Amino acid sequence: MKKKPIVCHHIINFASFITCILILRGFTFTSPGSFLKNNTTQVMDPPSTLEEEEEPMPEEFVLIEKTQQDGEIEQIIFSSGGDVDVYDLQALCDKVGWPRRPLSKLAAALKNSYMVATLHSVKKSPGSGTYVLRRSYLTEGNDQKKLIGLARATSDHAFNATIWDVLVDPSYQGQGLGKALVEKIVRALLQRDIGNISLFADSQVVEFYRNLGFEPDPEGIKGMFWYPR
């Protein structure tokens, strides 16, 4: 709905006519793009050279392999960039005692995170035959694959990143798996020159992160959270 400007009646010279045109143009907010002067640099398109390196490269490899006495082999597989089943994640969150969160929000958060690193345990029953070969970590029909660890980071892809939701199945804790997850994420972030890496640690894990190179309240920087009044 356009409002007509009020122009003083007694100003009728050419200069005011031009000014009126300018005022009218000034009210056409529906096309803001037309107001960018030709010599302003256009924004918002990241240069194509950076585009290719933006996303962390998805990778997957075996972190640890253990052979049980009965010949069963268990592999802990690290993966980043793969899909995570939200139901598996929720089950894992239940195991570590975290409060439940809406599944749709969880799925959206995973999808829009800069990086999601996971650990899966794959147990290969003895006698499946092919496990001595290189491709043996591909799960086959009678293998059990279980999500046992996750960590994710959000970022603006350039300067800031925050690590959230670092968790490892209690029965697999104490083996350095959490450390592997966090180190991997930090490495991926630093390789993209993302230097402000932060996280919010519960009191019982502050030492854990300190050993990984994180410092509490560095130079007085604290995180604050919004509380609706």
Add this chain to the structure above:
Amino acid sequence: MGLVGVGSAAQSQILAVRSGYSSKFMELRWVRRKERSGSNLNLKPSISMIPIYISTNPSHINLQDLKQLYTSCNHSCHRFPKLDPKDGKVEEAVDIDKLSVALSHSPVLVSLFSRNLNLESSNQMLKNFMQRMMPVTPSNGQLVGFGRAVSDAGLTASIHDVMVIPSLRGMGIGRMIVKRIIRMLTSRDIYDIAALCSQEERLFFEACGFGDDILSSTTMMYTKNVATHDGGDHMVRRAGRKLLLVPPLREPWPYLKPISSKS
């Protein structure tokens, strides 16, 4: 459409003037300049209300102007910037390419424009009058404030780089920017909003409704760098004034090759 007074601190009053052409992206507002006794000899008494234009449209942001705003506000993208020891000024200018990438991955961008009303002489009365009648737009206004937020579109968000040029501080503009960011986030159902604050920024964010974590979590940042850790060969990355140590590459289990041979 009328004048709506928004209750706020005694120092400043923000009146929302709803015009007929405000869309969800842009709003015209007025901000009252704080009255300072004895210092307004240069100011024309009539200029106490300043028009500002608040926009959440990314295309209103000119990268060069934004880079200049970072410099004017002495704000750095790095949390540990290199500072000139004499005057505390941030030494490095903002990398425009990285800034562009950061903006394109910040779902919430708020930019604030104003017009310089310190008009010179009364000879140009008519020109002043006409200029003042024209509304502030991103094209005829100057970028004076900014703020952005990064989010995962589901659970969490964090606010970064809120800044207002020094001459317009103390009038509630920064708070307006943060309020707008919060409004955009809560409209997308995100209520877990964090902000990393230095000591100087704490008071500001407290006034915006932020507080310490209710679950008493500890804020930590990765600061492992060459100065604090010695040791063998490490890859390093510069972040501001710190040379951060990159965690070593973890070799996959021996004898097995990874599926995708990256990293």
